[in-house]
Amino acid sequence: MRYLALSAFALSLVSGTFVAAAQADTPAFKIGYVDMQSALNLIEEGKKEKNKLKKDFDVKQKRLDDMQQELKKSKEDYDKQSAMLKDDVRMKKQTELQEKFMKLQQEYVAMQKDLSEREQAVTREIFGKMKGIIEKIGDRDNYTLILERNEGNVLYFKKHMDITDEVVRIYNSQFKVN
Secondary structure (H helix, E strand, O other), X not given: OHHHHHHHHHHHXXXXXXHHHHHHHOOOOOXXXXXXXXXXXXXXXXXXXXXXXXXXXXXXXXXXXXXXXXXXXXXXXXXXXXXXXXXXXXXXHHHHHHHHHHHHHHHHHHHHHXXXXXXXXXXXXXXXXXXXXHHHHHXXXXXXXXXXXXXXXXXXXXXXXXXXXXXXXXXXXXXXXX
């Protein structure tokens, strides 16, 4: 019985030594993260593209506002005159108002779709460039894993693991904005 206990003790010492030796040979596990959305808002190209989209949005919004004002005026005019109009003229004016309303809705949907598609394309292009930079940082600094930090995925992190500022700095130096 005593021999069995001694053998178990010796075996645990030996296996512990092998585990410790194996761990000593294992390279460090290094993790970093990048807040891609924050980086997108901080890089010069992202700011420039965001401003271009905003200017385009403002122009299109002005056109929509003008169309809406025209529709509102037409509706007010119709409401004032409708009691005095013949049935066929009243129906024609109602149809015209409905057509203007439908056109306004279509313009709004088309504007939203266009702006959304352009924003996605710009974001995809910038994220593609950032991915290359992140890969170079990962290789250069021997990261095992670099995660994207966003509200839903990374619940806790140490600030020293954040490489977002470095990604932004390198991006701005590589992709200068005119």
